[in-house]
Amino acid sequence: MFRFGRTHADGDLVEVEGLPVRLKVNPRSRRIALRLDRTRREVVASAPDRRGLSEAVRFAFSRADWIRSRLAAAPEPLWLGPGLELTVFDRPCRLEAGAGRTRLLEADDGALVIRASGEPEAFARSVVRVLKREALSGFRELSRRHCETLGAPLPTVAVTDTRSRWGSCTPGRAGGPPAVRYVWRLALAPIPVADYVAAHECAHILQPNHGPAFWALVRDLVGDPAPHREWLRREGPRLQALGAGA
Numbered sequence: 611m612f613r614f615g616r617t618h619a620d621g622d623l624v625e626v627e628g629l630p631v632r633l634k635v636n637p638r639s640r641r642i643a644l645r646l647d648r649t650r651r652e653v654v655a656s657a658p659d660r661r662g663l664s665e666a667v668r669f670a671f672s673r674a675d676w677i678r679s680r681l682a683a684a685p686e687p688l689w690l691g692p693g694l695e696l697t698v699f700d701r702p703c704r705l706e707a708g709a710g711r712t713r714l715l716e717a718d719d720g721a722l723v724i725r726a727s728g729e730p731e732a733f734a735r736s737v738v739r740v741l742k743r744e745a746l747s748g749f750r751e752l753s754r755r756h757c758e759t760l761g762a763p764l765p766t767v768a769v770t771d772t773r774s775r776w777g778s779c780t781p782g783r784a785g786g787p788p789a790v791r792y793v794w795r796l797a798l799a800p801i802p803v804a805d806y807v808a809a810h811e812c813a814h815i816l817q818p819n820h821g822p823a824f825w826a827l828v829r830d831l832v833g834d835p836a837p838h839r840e841w842l843r844r845e846g847p848r849l850q851a852l853g854a855g856a
Contacts, residue, residue, distance in 0.1 A: 618663035623652070626667075627674045629681060631655050633663050642669045646680045647773070651687065651851075653677045685851045690734040696852075698722060698741065699748050700801045705737055712736040714744070738794075745769045745797035752808035753790055756831055762815040763787055769794040773850060776842060777807045779814035788815045795849050799841070806838035 618624075620635040630652035636643075642665055643656050655666040670677065688694070692707040701722055708725035715723040726736035750767045757764050765779070765788040772778070772793055780789040790811045796804045809831035817824035828835050 618660070618667065620660060620663070622663070624667055624670075626653075626670045626677060629653070629674065629677050631667075631670045631677065633657075633666060635660055635663070642666045644670060644673060644677070646684060651681060651684050653680065685848045687851045688848075689730065690737045690852070691730060692733070696798055697800075698744050698797050699804065707733070712740060714740050741797060742769050742794045745792065745794040748797055748804070749790075749792045749808060752805055753812055756809050756812035757815065759831060760812060760816060760827065762812060765790040765812070765815060767792070776846075777811040779811045779818075781815070781818060790815075793850075795852060798852065799845070799849060802832070803838045803841050806832050806835055807842075810835070 618633050620633065622633045624631050624633065632647065632650075632652050632654045634654050634656040635658075636656040637658060639656055639658050641658070642662060645654050645656070647654050653670065655663075655670045657663050657666040690705060692705055694705045696703045696705070702720075703722040703724060704717070706723055706725045707727065709727055712724070712726040715725060717723050724737050724740050726733050726740075728736065746767065746769045749769065753765060753767050756762075763782065765782075768789070768791045770791050770793060772791070775793075776796055777790065777792045779791075782788040792807065792811070796807055806828075809828050813824055813827040813831065817827060825835070832838070
């Protein structure tokens with residue numbers, strides 16, 4: 611039986627009627643809040659400071675039905691293991707077990723093959739390293755093409771494992787180039803969707819807001835963004851669950 615009144619710490623995992631709830635201190639928040647982490651299939655209960663975590667636990671217990679329904683709808687994590695078939699910028703890619711160092715190969719049928727060794731966690735980490743490298747190469751090219759079209763300065767490009775957004779753009783400072791970051795899992799989405807996110811972030815180099823001028827640039831680059839935004843809304847949770855724990 612859960613005991614209220616105990617001391618809680620940032621990052622603690624508690625069970626609310628058998629459901630996982632992660633406690634989080636969020637200094638930017640002004641109130642107790644709940645949100646679903648689809649990748650880890652747990653709910654996060656946040657408070658502005660550590661003293662508020664006990665109240666966050668109480669609030670989570672009061673919303674047990676909400677937590678249960680959200681977790682039931684969340685996709686199951688999909689492990690990056692041998693036999694899994696993916697697409698990398700629309701190119702078929704198979705994961706295979708093999709001895710020695712991790713390698714990216716091209717099969718006779720034109721598909722990519724990532725061959726790695728090790729126990730499940732080590733295998734998944736090796737695959738993620740290869741996928742991140744491929745994602746970085748692809749997004750550098752997409753960013754270059756969009757910036758040339760826009761007449762915008764070429765940014766530095768990086769890939770991340772961010773869960774809250776698909777990309778970000780930081781304007782250049784002190785004469786330096788802007789910086790654009792993409793979630794590496796976008797390399798596994800259809801190319802038009804990945805290309806939309808690249809266009810979105812590159813447009814931010816010239817328009818740092820989401821006003822009409824910004825969306826006009828995006829439409830000039832990729833046409834109507836609505837289908838791509840809808841794909842991310844519908845399929846994004848499944849994509850973010852891929853490789854969870856890797």
